Amino acid sequence: MKKSLFSALFSVGALSAAASAAPISNASSGIANADQTITFDEVALAPGTVVTDQYEALGVTFSPNLFYIENFSNRPNLDDPGLASFGSSGTLTTYTINFTDAVSAASLAFSANFGNFTFTALDGGSTVESFNFDAGFSSTTAFFGFEGIVFDAIEIQSSNAFTIIDNLSYSEVPVPAALPIYLGGLAVGGVIMRRRKKARAA
Template sequence: MPAAAIQAVIQNCAAEVFQPIIFREYTMKKIQTIAALSALVLAGAAQAASFNNTAGLAGITSYTLETFDNAGVPDDTLAGNLFAGLSFGPNIYISNSYIGSFANFSGSSLTNFYPCCTAITSFSFNSQVKAAAFAFVTNQGTSTFYAKLNGNVVESFSAPTNTQGNVNFYGFSGIIFDSIEIHSGGINNAYALDNLQVAAVPEAETWGMMLAGLGALGFMARRRQSQK
């Protein structure tokens, strides 16, 4: 998402925040959205990182790991809301069929082929995150990955995907987002996904970014006023 567009969203939100009547009714979600967007402006959209590597977030940032191994449900059960902190869209299923079949896969995984195969799938985080990565395989092809915040694309990239080798972690860091959309490539668009790594935005960091962002907005407003 271009920095200018992010800044426009922040300014529109801030215009509401600084109206006293509206401020009293302002929701925490909108405040957090301003904080996240402010962070993107201050950090610079050019610093956003998408990657395809052998280890995901290892060496980039600390993270929590979801292996999808503890659902306790049969094969081909919809993933839905079975895993804490995550919500999976339709056509994403739990599978035990690929244990040990691919590099960086272990235990149960998620697939999009029961029935085969939905080319566009997505999942969301219950709170904003600053980085995420996952092991991912398809038949030989090219897949595209989108990081989104409140339904808007923040960053995206396309990369070769296949079942060979161990360069099969795909992800994002250096941005704030709350969902990932996958456009899978290869024959039939079939994929398997495992070992999701997630780095959440700490609450204190969220408020710090909000204050920094609102401070930047105040500076810009004073600067525009002085130029008139």
């Protein structure tokens, strides 16, 4: 319900924000002033557990191809535990981070040994913004994501057999300052209309 309300209220804002969309690609840090940061130690799982809705209380779910892993803290920007995707080298593996409510920015620490990766911001299943990062034959451990747009999911497509994500941060869509006044006006208008109907009925 809340997500659909955001989509209706902020569709115009999302279109205007798209002009200032800023992909976060191979950055040394994630978004600033995040409303929520998930380090994946909030819910302890057995290594190898398929991760879907275990972190839903923190505003995110995952699908598919992600597993809970530990013992990789030697990689920069990553802290045990995290989520990993395993695939066959040379084949495409896709997984999605789904936000419970629309967000205006999100970033994650992402590590892979090599390969080509596509990051896509989605809203209601439609592409809002997308970019490609080619690590070639070099390893990468950096931050990726989006800001300056409204979206409710990030899809990651990888040509590498093994990737790790950690330190997922996101910022909620800000409520416009005029919105409470607008909603208050609607409520008052509804009361007036009901009183007029009662007066006519009398």
